[in-house]
Each structure stands twice: as C-alpha cells, then as structure tokens.
Amino acid sequence: MANLWILIPLLALFAVVAAQVNATEKKVLVLLDNQNIKDSHSKYFKALTDNGFELDYKQADAASLTLFKYGDRLYSHVLIFAPSVEEFGGQVKVESLANFVDDGGNLLIAAGQNLGEAVRELTAEFGFELDEDLTRVVDHFNYDSKLDDGSHTALAADASLLLKAPTIVGASSSKNPLLFRGVALLPDKENPLILDVLRAPSTSYSYSPTRPISLFPAGVGRNIALIGALQARNNARVVVSGSLDFFSNAYFDAAVNGAISDDQKAATKSAKSGNEELALALSLWAFKRVGVLKFGKVEHHLVGEKNAPADYTIKENVEYSIEIFERKGDAWVPYGGQDVQLEFVRIDPFVRTKLVRKEGSKFVTTFVVPDVYGVFKFNVDHDRLGYTHLFSTTQISVRPFTHTQYERFIGSAYPYYLSALSMIVGAFVFVLTFNSFKDEEVAATGKKKD
Template identity: 55%
Template sequence: LEGMMAAAPCSLLLLALLCVAPAALAAPRTLVLLENVNIRETHSLFFRSLTDRGFDLTIRTADDPSLSLIKYGEFLYDNLIIFSPSVEDFGGNINVETISSFIDGGGSVLVATGSDIGDPLRELGSECGIEFDEEKTAVIDHHNYDISDPGQHTLIVADPENLLKAPTIVGKSELNPILFRGVGMVADPDNPLVLDILTGSSTSYSFFPDKPITQYPHAVGKNTLLIAGLQARNNARVVFSGSLDFFSDAFFNSAVQKASPDSTRYPKTGNYELALALSRWVFKEEGVLRVGAVSHHRVGEDTPPSAYTITDLVEYSIVIEKLSDGKWVPFDGDDIQLEFVRIDPFVRTFLKKNGGKYSVEFKLPDVYGVFQFKVDYNRLGYTHLYSTTQVSKRRHANDTGTGFASHFSIPVASLNIYMWGFFLH
C-alpha cells in the first residue's frame, strides 16, 4: 500500500502530462490534394517548408476515392491544400459544397490553379468572391515578361510593388521580382472581404495566348489578380494563386530578369519568401490575435463595483496577445480604441499601451442605464478581435433626477387633472 501511495503522485503527474501533451504537440492536420504524384517532387521545397514547421501532411491525389474532410460531423483536418488545377471531380465525399462547409467551419484553404483550371475550382472561387478567366487563357504582359519566355509573353515578372501593403500577409522583407505563369482572376466588387494580394501591372491582361484579341479581355491592368485572398467573418482564411508553377522548385530557384533593355538580373526570384509568408498567414501562424484578461474599476480601487454611478472616474484595461512562432506574446498596436456604449457610443477613446496591457482612464457620462465596454478591432491581415463587458450605471443616491428617467416624470397634480378629465368624458 505504501508503494502504491508513493507511486500515485507519479501516476497523476504522468496522466497530467499525457493530457497536456497532445495540445502542446499537436501538429496542424493538413490534407494535400495533388493533380498527380509528380507534384510532390516538383514542389518539394514548399512541402518541406511546411513539415519543417511541424505540419502533419496527408498527401493524396485529388481523385482518390477514399478522400474525406468530415467524419461523424467532425472535421478531420485543420487545413486544405489543393494543387490540382484541372480536377473535374474530387474523390470520396469531397466536393465544392463540403469545401465551402469546411471554410464556414473555420478551416484554412490554399488553392493553386493554372490555365487548365477545371469547373470545381472555378466554382469554389466564385463562392469566395473570385472569378477566374476561361480555361486555356493566361495572364499576358508584353512589357513585363521574363527573358526566358518562349514567345507568348505569359511568363510574367511581377513587381513586388504590386503586392498588398500588408506585411502580416506578404512578409516584412523586401522581395525580388516574382515569377508567375497561369490564369488571371478578378475580384467581386461587392465582396469587401476579398484581398488583392498580388496584381498584374498596368500593361497586363488575361486572354487566350494563341488567339488574336477579338473581345475585351476578362481582366485588364491592375484589375488582373495573380494571387487573391479572403478572410471570412468567422476568421477562416483562403488564398487563391492563379499559378501552380508559382509554388514549384523551378520557380523558387530560378533567376529572373525582364526582357527589356538595361533590366536587372536577379539570381533568384522572390517566390519562395512570398510563398512562405502566404502559407504562414493562411494557416494562421501569423496575424492571429486573442483577448486575455479584461478589467474595469473606479480609479483608486481594484475591483469592479456592482454598479457605477454617473460621472465616476473609471479605469479600463485589456490584455491583447498575438501568436508568434507558436507562442502567445504581447501585441503591439497604437490604434486600438475603446467604446463605452449604450445604444450608440457615449465615449470613444484610444487605449494606451501600459506594460503588457492596454488601458485608459475616463469619466463616465451623465447618463445612466446599461452600458458596455467594447473593443472592436478589425485590421488588415489580423483576425477580428471583439470584446464586450456589460455594466450598469445609476444616479447618485442623493440625485434628485437629471438623467434619462426624469425627462419622463409627470407631476402628480397634473396626472390627477388628466385622469379626472378622462372620467368626465
């Protein structure tokens, strides 16, 4: 019995470690759907970058009959990669509807297409506010093509200046020019959630490269999207690349130079760095925020009262953290606002960073009722941060009535006269 008692703490400790370990060591479960098995080799650097960061990759061909995203109502994966541009029918129980449900459930999706794009990916793009050009079309630019282009001017040299100004999404470092060969996209103008991550130049357009132009192209100039993204209202993220080649080892390692006089030759493209940044964002390694501790109280006190009184001087504070290299660290922002709201905001003020938290002191307005401390932070590239705390506010005990209710009080004498007149009628 003594030995069992001595072993019990060790057993409990082991049990606790076993319970915590899966959460601490859980690798993001990622389903990868390929056009063919060769893509595993031709795009090996990209896949290796994911496994090096701890991703658990399940690699299948897109028509594998055993495919499944959902089982018994639960998602089997956290992320989905589709490197199968021409797929016409997914295998198993995967289709556009299940992928849309996966996104609605908060899943992250990375899609790479090409000029041979099939209907399923076109339909998925449409669901996300992205419209692809027709099959067999390509982005063409007669002024910004690579020196190794075979003659159709579809091997595009994209200028990093055409990237979205969002370091959280595209990375913080300066990039070399980007190689792109594939299909063009345009964004739905009625969908404010679509992100123009990489656009063509003012001289680019999308059309059939082996046909004369007989009609206005689907996409022209900077409306031509090469890479697009979406962050849904539930914080699910999706990235569409019109080029599967963009993620290839060949494009990662290629030298790049525009076929124009006096152009600069770069020993390597910026594709690898951009692909890594995009994957970190879409798979929620970057740009993820959370709310920590929230507190409010009268200035000079430590705990919140059961109710505030009008004109109290209060202090509000909130801890905001961001995910960085798998760890939660303090977020650094200078544009976070607090609102003190009943129906409309009565107070709107900036929060100031104070150590590991953001705080502010302010005087409550001379109005009582039920209010909320509200932080609603929505910035490009970051998950939507929302925090509300409800409080009540009353008059001072010796207040004779200058607030909301006093405007609706009726003198007793006047009420009696009104009622007497009513009965006489």
C-alpha cells in the same frame, strides 16, 4: 484527499484533449493532381514541414477523401494543388469545402493550366472568378526572357504590386520580382472581404496566347489579381493563386531576367525571384501562424481601486485594461498595435477613447462615466488588415446619484432658495403687522371686537 484523486484523471483528460487540438491545428490535407507535384514543389512542402505542419498527401479524386469525422474536422487546413481535377473524390465536394471554411478551416488553392471545373467552382464560392479555359495572363513588357516560351505568359511582376500588408506578405519580404504563369483572377469588387495580394502589371491582359484578340479581354491591367485572399467573418482564411508554378522549385530558384519595374521602367536582370519568401509568408498567414489575435485578462474598476464594482455611478472615474496577444508561430507574444480603441456603449457609443499600451501585453485607459444611466458595455472591437477580428465585450450598469450623494445646496438653485426665504420673511412681516394693527384698535376702544 478524495477530491484530489478525482481531479487527477480530469486534468489528464484535459491534457489529452488539448494535445489533440494542438495536433489538429498543424494537420494539412494536401490534394494533388499527381504525385509528380511532390517532387516539383518539394521545397515549398519542406518549408511547411520545417514550420511544424504535418502534411497528409492525397490524390484529389481519391475515393477515401473526407474532411469531417463525427462532426469534427480532421484537418485545420486544406492545400489544393490540383488545378485540372474535374471533381473531388470521396466525401470532399465543393459544398463540403465551403462548409469546412464556415467551420473555421483554412484553404490555400493554386490554379493553373488545364483548369478543371472543381477548382473553378470552388474559387467562385469565395468571390474569385477564374478566367475562361485556355486563357493566360499575358504581358509583352514584363516577362522573363528565359522562362518564357515566346507567348509572354511567364510574367515577372514587380514587388511594388504587392498588397501593403506585412502581416500577409511578410515583414521582411523580398523586393525582388515575382514570377507567375497562370490564369487571371477576377475578384468580386462588391465583396468587402476580398484582398488583392498581388496585382498584375498595368500592361497585362487576360486572353488566350494562341488566338488573335477579337473581343475585349475579361481582365486588363490592375483589374487582374494574380494572387487573392479572403478572411471570412469567422476569421477563416482562404488564399487563391492563379499559378501552380508560383510555388514550384523552378520558380523558387530562378534568376529573373528581363523584368521591367512597373514604376521605374528599369531593367532588373539576374535577381533571384521573391517567390519563395512570398509563398511561405502567404502560407503562414493562411494557416494562422501569424496575424492571429486573442485577448487575455480584462479588468475594470474605479481609479485608485482594484476590484470591479457591481455597478458604476454617473461621473465616476473608471480605469479599464485588457491584455492582447499576437500569435507568431507557436508562441503568443504581446501585441504591438498602437491604435486599439475602447467604446463605452449604450446602443450608441457615449465614450470612445484610445487604449495605451503599458508593460507587456496590457492596454489601459481611464475615462469619466457619462451623465447618462442605463446598461452599458465596454467594447473593444479591433479589426485591422491582416489580423483576425478581435472583439471583447463586458456589460455593466450605470445608475444615477442616490439622494445622499447630491450636494446639500446647489449653486444653480440659489434664486429658488432666495425666493423661498423672501416668502418666509414676507409672511412673518405680514403676520407681525396684522397683529400690531389689531392690538392698537383694542387699546383705543377699550373693548374687544367679536
């Protein structure tokens, strides 16, 4: 009874800590150029609120800004809609935002007109170079005839230019054209973590629309990314859009006029833009409401048994199982992947086999322990586009047969058995023959030799 009274306060404390962690997961710091953005982008902010996020609006250069308190993150996500800010305020700097991502935080950044140095430096930290100031993505073929001001910078990009990753862009993402007006992203092609979420049409280029072209543009056609993403090695996510207008109410509600499909070259008129669906899908992915994997119970044992042994013996049949869950919103559901693999590793994999999904979230496989002893690991290393990196490892020893486990007679050793038997028979015949000759000599002479 005394132990129960001690346990109750501990459980209450754990519940409070868990509630605080869950609350922090939904907190988003929204940095704005000005308060008018709250009105011009209200539909986007409402969509985030409807999905359970708590938005904390701040001026991007406010002196009270801070991301950490006592070494802990105050927010799980930062949304930056302040393309023109020259320097972030308070304790928020480019370096602190990079540290925020290193600590597991997520960023969504929107650039646009009148680009400031703060956003330019920040995107460069994650492998996205923004083109020079006053430049825009220009396309004389794929532009919206109503939203454009004559400079052909109001692009209508076909949905076929999206990254083929439903987890990131939405499984039921609209096939309607996407409206974009902003600056070009020039991704670092040497960075393997970078994703081109939305590429520019092949007929586009990046240059100042008010100046004649005298130099070759920094970005041309598919080399330009309109929207890019990065998932760091610690599974933190960053999404960068070259357009703040992409998330605006005007672009959400606009009917696309005069867009030309990049593949079919067919006119598409008066189709509602797909900006709203894509913006929400990107945000849910960036803020880890989708595409997050975790593993549950891990088991391994001999086939036909239930408990895990202290070690295995070579050539034994082993059954391995692992539970894998996928996050969708606030719920964890069984992961539906069909390509999860298990490796049985001792420095290098000795066994690589597919895990078959059984009931619910359980993935199972059986295999024979290799005829090599040592310290092995069960490794599940699952890395797929749009999902967090899932890694599970379990160490176990593999020993050789004991002397009582070997066969009494080994088939391959029969020649040796025969040779030993022949030696025994030969020795017996030799002794018998030798003694026979000795007895005959004694009988013939009648006396025994010294």
